[in-house]
Every structure is written in C-alpha cells, then in structure tokens.
Amino acid sequence: MISDETRELAREVLARYPRPRSALLPLLHLVQSDEGYVSPDGIALCADLLGLTKAEVGAVATFYTMYKRKPVGDYHVGVCTNTLCAVMGGDAIYAALKEHTGINAQNGVTDDGKVSLEHIECNAACDFAPVVMVNWEFFDNQTPESARQIVDDLRSGQPVKPTRGADSVCTWREAERVLAGFYDGRADEGVAAGPATLEGLKLARDRGDKA
Amino acid sequence: MKLTPVLSDNWDVDRSWTLDGYGGDYKAARKALTTMDPDSVIAAVKDSGLRGRGGAGFPTGSKWGFIPQGDGKPHYLVVNADESEPGTCKDIPLMLANPHVLVEGVIITCFAIRSHQAFIYVRGEVLHIVRRVQAAVAEAYDKGLLGKDIFGSGFDLDVVVHAGAGAYICGEETALLDSLEGMRGQPRLRPPFPAVAGLYACPTVINNVESIASVPAIIDRGVEWFRGFGSEKSPGFTLYSLSGHVTRPGQYEAPLGVTLRQLLELAGGVREGHELKFWTPGGSSTPLLTAEHLDAPLDYEGMTDAGSMLGTKALQIFDDTTCVVRAVLRWTEFYAHESCGKCTPCREGTYWMVQILERLERGQADAGDVETLLDACDNILGRAFCALGDGATSPITSSVQYFRDEYVAHWESGGCPFDPAASMLFESAGVAR
Ligand SMILES: Cc1cc2nc3c(=O)[nH]c(=O)nc-3n(C[C@H](O)[C@H](O)[C@H](O)COP(=O)(O)O)c2cc1C
Ligand code: SF4
Ligand code: FES
Numbered sequence: 001m002i003s004d005e006t007r008e009l010a011r012e013v014l015a016r017y018p019r020p021r022s023a024l025l026p027l028l029h030l031v032q033s034d035e036g037y038v039s040p041d042g043i044a045l046c047a048d049l050l051g052l053t054k055a056e057v058g059a060v061a062t063f064y065t066m067y068k069r070k071p072v073g074d075y076h077v078g079v080c081t082n083t084l085c086a087v088m089g090g091d092a093i094y095a096a097l098k099e100h101t102g103i104n105a106q107n108g109v110t111d112d113g114k115v116s117l118e119h120i121e122c123n124a125a126c127d128f129a130p131v132v133m134v135n136w137e138f139f140d141n142q143t144p145e146s147a148r149q150i151v152d153d154l155r156s157g158q159p160v161k162p163t164r165g166a167d168s169v170c171t172w173r174e175a176e177r178v179l180a181g182f183y184d185g186r187a188d189e190g191v192a193a194g195p196a197t198l199e200g201l202k203l204a205r206d207r208g209d210k211a
Numbered sequence: 212m213k214l215t216p217v218l219s220d221n222w223d224v225d226r227s228w229t230l231d232g233y234g235g236d237y238k239a240a241r242k243a244l245t246t247m248d249p250d251s252v253i254a255a256v257k258d259s260g261l262r263g264r265g266g267a268g269f270p271t272g273s274k275w276g277f278i279p280q281g282d283g284k285p286h287y288l289v290v291n292a293d294e295s296e297p298g299t300c301k302d303i304p305l306m307l308a309n310p311h312v313l314v315e316g317v318i319i320t321c322f323a324i325r326s327h328q329a330f331i332y333v334r335g336e337v338l339h340i341v342r343r344v345q346a347a348v349a350e351a352y353d354k355g356l357l358g359k360d361i362f363g364s365g366f367d368l369d370v371v372v373h374a375g376a377g378a379y380i381c382g383e384e385t386a387l388l389d390s391l392e393g394m395r396g397q398p399r400l401r402p403p404f405p406a407v408a409g410l411y412a413c414p415t416v417i418n419n420v421e422s423i424a425s426v427p428a429i430i431d432r433g434v435e436w437f438r439g440f441g442s443e444k445s446p447g448f449t450l451y452s453l454s455g456h457v458t459r460p461g462q463y464e465a466p467l468g469v470t471l472r473q474l475l476e477l478a479g480g481v482r483e484g485h486e487l488k489f490w491t492p493g494g495s496s497t498p499l500l501t502a503e504h505l506d507a508p509l510d511y512e513g514m515t516d517a518g519s520m521l522g523t524k525a526l527q528i529f530d531d532t533t534c535v536v537r538a539v540l541r542w543t544e545f546y547a548h549e550s551c552g553k554c555t556p557c558r559e560g561t562y563w564m565v566q567i568l569e570r571l572e573r574g575q576a577d578a579g580d581v582e583t584l585l586d587a588c589d590n591i592l593g594r595a596f597c598a599l600g601d602g603a604t605s606p607i608t609s610s611v612q613y614f615r616d617e618y619v620a621h622w623e624s625g626g627c628p629f630d631p632a633a634s635m636l637f638e639s640a641g642v643a644r
Binding site for chain 1: 213214215216217219220222223224226227228229232285294295296297298299300302303304307308328334335336337338339341342343345346347349371372373374375376377378379390391392393394395396411440448451452453454455456459460461462463464465477478495525527529533537538541542545548549551631632634635636637
C-alpha cells in the first residue's frame with residue numbers, strides 16, 4: 001500500500017519539472033522508498049500520475065539497475081567488480097561476501113532481510129579501490145576482512161560509518177527518498193574528501209605550487 | 212612541472228562544501244551577470260580554448276555558440292554528472308568537496324546561453340554526492356544566488372538536481388536527455404543536435420561537471436591566465452585521476468600536456484617491486500597504452516598521436532602482475548551489460564565478444580578466435596549507433612595490438628598464466644598487506 005504521504009510527495013516531484021514525464025525516475029525512487037522495491041502499486045501510481053500505461057512505466061523501470069523488482073535488504077551492499085577494482089581485490093571481496101552471507105544471486109537477501117548483495121560497475125571511486133558501497137555510501141579501500149566486518153555489523157545493528165559519506169549509513173529506503181529529491185539534511189556530515197582525493201593538493205601545498 | 216590546484220584548491224578547507232568553505236560568494240558569476248553581456252561570456256569561453264572534460268574534448272564555447280538566439284523557445288542547460296566511464300573518478304570527488312564551483316558555473320553558463328532552467332543529472336549510486344549538490348543548490352537559493360533577479364541583474368534561474376538510476380549509457384548526452392524526459396536511456400539520432408532540439412525538443416547545452424566547474428575561474432582570472440597553462444590547442448589545467456597499481460593513487464590537478472611519467476613521479480611510481488604493464492589514458496573506452504607511451508603528452512593531440520584518446524583523463528595503471536585478457540574480458544562484460552540494445556552491432560557483438568574472451572581467458576580458444584574477435588570489433592567500430600559500441604572495441608583491439616603473445620600464452624598453457632592474488636592489494640587470506 002502506498003502511503004498518503006508518498007502520494008503527497010509524488011505531487012511535489014511532479015511540480016519540479018516543466019513536463020510531468022520527467023518526474024518518472026524520481027517517482028520510481030520514491031516508490032522504492034515506500035515499498036522497498038518497484039511494486040505493482042507503485043507502477044500504478046506512476047502510470048496514473050503521468051497518464052502512462054503500466055507497461056510503459058514497467059519498460060522504463062526495468063531499464064535501470066537501481067530499480068529493484070523484488071525487495072532488497074535494509075542494507076544493500078554493492079561490490080565493485082569492474083576491471084580495476086576486480087584486479088585490485090574486488091573479485092576476492094565479492095567471493096568472500098557471497099560465502100559469508102550465503103547469498104548467491106545478484107540482489108539476493110539474507111534470511112533476516114537485513115543485507116542484500118550485488119556486484120556493481122565502476123562507482124567513480126577507482127582511486128580508492130577496492131570499493132564497496134552500502135546503500136550508495138562509499139566504503140573505500142576494502143579487504144575481504146573489512147567487508148565481512150561491515151556486513152556483520154549491519155546485521156547485528158552496530159553503527160556503520162562510511163569512509164566518505166554521512167556519519168552513519170541510513171536504510172536503503174531512506175537513501176531512495178533522498179534520490180527522489182527529498183534532501184535529508186545530512187550533507188554537513190562526513191569528510192570533504194578522502195585521502196586519495198587530496199594527494200595532488202597536498203603535494204602542491206608542500207611544493208608551493210599554485211595556479 | 213608544477214601542479215595547478217584551481218578546482219581542487221579549497222578541498223582541504225574546513226567544510227569546503229559550504230558557501231563559506233568556497234570563499235563566500237560567487238564572485239565570477241557576479242562579474243558575468245553585472246558587468247558582461249551573454250555574448251561576451253560566450254566569447255571569453257571560446258577564446259579560452261576550454262574543451263569539454265567529459266571525454267570528447269569538444270570546444271565548450273563553440274558548443275554554447277550553437278544555441279540559436281531569439282528563437283522564442285526555452286533554452287536548457289543539462290550538467291552531465293553521470294560519471295560512469297570505468298576508471299573515471301574526478302567529478303564525484305569534485306562535487307563532494309566543492310559543489311559550489313559547479314553551481315556557480317551553472318549560473319554563468321545559463322546566463323551566457325540565455326537559459327532559465329538547468330538540470331544537474333547526477334548518477335544515482337552516490338548518495339552523499341547527491342546530498343552535497345542538493346544542499347549547495349538550496350544554500351544558493353537561500354542566499355539569493357539562484358531564483359529570481361540574481362545579483363539584481365534581472366536574470367532568473369532555477370536548478371533541479373536529478374538523480375539517475377544506474378545505466379552507464381545515460382552518460383551519452385542524447386541518452387541522458389531521453390532519461391531526463393522519463394524514458395529508457397537510449398541515444399537519439401543526430402542531427403538534430405541538442406543545441407537545436409535537445410531537452411523537450413528545445414535548444415540545450417550538455418556539459419560535463421568539470422567543464423562547467425572550469426568556467427568561473429576563466430571569468431574571474433581571465434582568458435590569458437587560462438591560456439598560460441597547457442598548449443595552444445589544449446589550453447588550461449585539468450584533473451588527472453590516477454588509480455590502480457600506483458603508490459599514491461588520487462586526483463592530481465595539472466596543466467594539460469603533462470606526461471604519465473611526470474604524474475607517476477608525483478604519485479610515488481608504480482607499485483613497489485613492479486613495472487608498468489598497460490594503462491588507459493581516459494577510461495576503458497580509450498585504447499590501452501604501454502610503457503612505450505610514458506612520455507606522450509596527456510592532451511587531446513598527444514593522445515591521438517599515440518593512438519589513443521585523452522577521454523576523461525582516468526589513468527588506470529596496471530602492473531606486470533595483471534592479466535590483460537582478464538582485464539579486457541571484464542571490461543567487455545561491462546559493455547555487454549550496459550549496451551542499451553538499440554542497435555544490432557553493439558547489442559549482439561558485445562555479447563559474442565564476451566563468449567570468445569571467456570574461452571580465451573580459460574585457455575580454450577586459439578588464433579582463429581582472436582581473428583573472430585578482431586572481426587567482430589571491425590563490424591562494430593563505426594557501425595554502432597553511438598560511441599558506446601566504438602568504445603567497447605578499444606580495449607580489445609589495443610590489447611591484441613600490444614599483447615598478442617599473452618593471448619597465445621593462454622591457449623599454449625591451457626589456461627590463464629597469471630595468479631590473480633598477485634595483483635591484489637591484500638594477501639589472499641584477506642588481510643591488508
Ligand atoms: C557511453 C557514453 C558514456 C558517457 N558518459 C559520460 C559521463 O558519464 N559524463 C560525461 O560528462 N560525459 C559522458 N559522455 C560524453 C557525453 O556524451 C558528452 O560528450 C559530454 O557530456 C559533453 O560534455 P563536455 O563537452 O563538457 O565534455 C559519455 C559518452 C558515451 C558515448
Ligand atoms: S552502440 Fe550500444 S549503447 Fe549505443 S545505441 Fe547501439 S546498442 Fe545502444
Ligand atoms: S573500478 Fe571500482 S570504482 Fe572504478
């Protein structure tokens with residue numbers, strides 16, 4: 001069941017765009033923030049609001065990997081296995097997490113519903129390889145050991161802090177709401193930059209290099 | 212060689228992502244909106260020689276100049292913040308640390324092209340970056356730097372931050388437009404070009420994050436200053452991203468035309484005890500290069516002369532422990548997964564190339580299969596509907612060109628001769644080295 005609040009927010013999403021259909025991607029994020037995946041009710045809501053058929057909405061939803069056809073965990077873990085991360089250890093991390101969680105399918109979920117696992121493509125953090133994402137927050141420079149620890153902590157309810165992100169990981173649904181365009185007020189948390197980001201600047205400062 | 216921190220200059224400042232951390236106000240935007248007319252802003256960017264940082268290197272000022280004026284239609288600016296080309300990792304840290312330079316660039320650009328509505332299309336898989344950009348836009352509205360009558364100039368501008376949903380192809384500019392219109396992200400036929408019929412069939416400029424973020428400094432410090440860096444045809448400075456088997460991976464902002472040898476020196480060299488084997492100059496879609504290209508200038512002309520492309524300046528470094536066939540297989544799997552399916556050469560070709568490369572990597576293929584692979588590349592390159600297909604052939608053809616022996620070694624030894632554990636950054640037990 002889509003909540004009344006979600007229906008209200010959906011109208012706000014629509015109002016942002018010169019043409020209603022542009023609201024479809026954020027609307028699908030919004031649906032996921034309420035339903036935990038792109039549900040039949042969510043598809044119906046989008047179709048209804050935008051004057052589309054459900055098939056048209058479904059065709060868009062299935063094109064994008066972030067839209068899920070089944071519920072994922074409260075904490076969705078993505079391991080980068082694109083070439084650079086894979087070579088630097090991403091393949092080993094992904095294998096370790098599969099074994100550790102018993103998840104074998106892409107987007108599979110642990111029995112307690114807490115954690116789901118996916119191998120992902122390059123997440124634009126190659127200078128921090130190997131990279132793991134949890135609910136689209138960065139966990140840089142990972143090892144199989146550190147990644148297992150993250151998953152254990154997530155499952156046992158320990159606070160988990162991204163290396164570059166908010167002070168703690170929010171739930172997947174909360175993240176989806178931000179992606180729908182509803183800012184959660186957490187931009188001031190976390191660092192400006194990770195160590196690798198600052199390597200060049202640090203060197204420029206040491207050498208007195210200026211533009 | 213001197214480093215040139217401009218875009219990265221405030222990244223070590225306390226709360227660099229806030230307006231305070233950025234330096235208070237939008238000085239360059241104020242200058243443009245209150246002392247210049249739109250055409251002179253376009254002229255300045257043209258004269259600066261700034262070229263697009265999203266991969267193709269198209270001159271930014273010329274692109275703006277294609278926008279028809281007085282046509283009575285709304286004009287749009289769409290910032291391409293989809294950063295997904297494998298190896299590319301510059302726009303994301305830039306927006307995390309310094310989103311305001313992007314917002315300021317958006318204001319100046321929109322003023323120049325007479326646009327009152329901009330969209331920042333950020334890939335969805337980067338939550339905290341989305342937050343930082345949302346917060347920067349909100350702060351700019353709050354301080355009257357966006358919205359109505361900015362700086363009392365009479366210029367109005369609205370900015371929407373739009374999150375994508377996971378599709379590499381949406382970085383291709385026309386696919387991005389379809390995606391932003393709420394459709395599957397598939398490339399459009401050109402012409403018409405976006406400058407004439409882009410978003411909602413209206414004149415639209417699409418620029419990369421780094422291109423737009425480079426504009427405020429050009430307006431503030433001038434064309435001559437900008438042209439003081441780099442070369443005649445590739446002026447200015449840029450973010451070079453080093454990743455992989457290098458001692459200090461990271462972002463190095465330097466003049467265009469530096470060489471990989473110079474950058475590696477700054478970054479502490481290739482991983483200790485190892486040698487450079489192959490590298491990409493600008494993401495996986497740019498042909499691989501080797502140690503023989505260490506002294507080629509990393510600018511648009513230099514990389515073309517070396518048989519590759521500058522692309523996104525994503526320097527992925529692989530040392531002698533890395534199997535090139537494994538690397539190429541994985542990239543090809545990526546292209547097959549991300550192929551949007553619109554055209555046959557790419558949709559079918561990438562699928563078959565994965566099959567062949569899998570067999571090659573397992574040592575179950577032979578010289579004939581390498582020829583088939585090259586043949587498939589031949590049938591994609593120049594025949595695909597968009598540049599994703601062309602890019603998919605780059606790692607394959609370049610790796611065969613430089614490392615044919617290694618392909619041979621796979622079937623001669625009946626398998627991959629490399630130990631994947633040797634290229635990892637930790638012991639196989641999972642403990643950090
Ligand atoms: C498959 C594909 C993916 C692309 N991804 C991106 C991207 O993530 N970011 C980007 O700025 N440009 C990307 N581009 C290039 C854009 O099509 C376009 O050239 C660029 O955004 C123009 O901006 P610029 O002139 O400022 O570089 C991609 C191109 C292709 C073919
Ligand atoms: S080349 Fe590939 S990504 Fe581009 S239009 Fe064809 S199928 Fe789609
Ligand atoms: S290859 Fe993993 S983040 Fe780029």
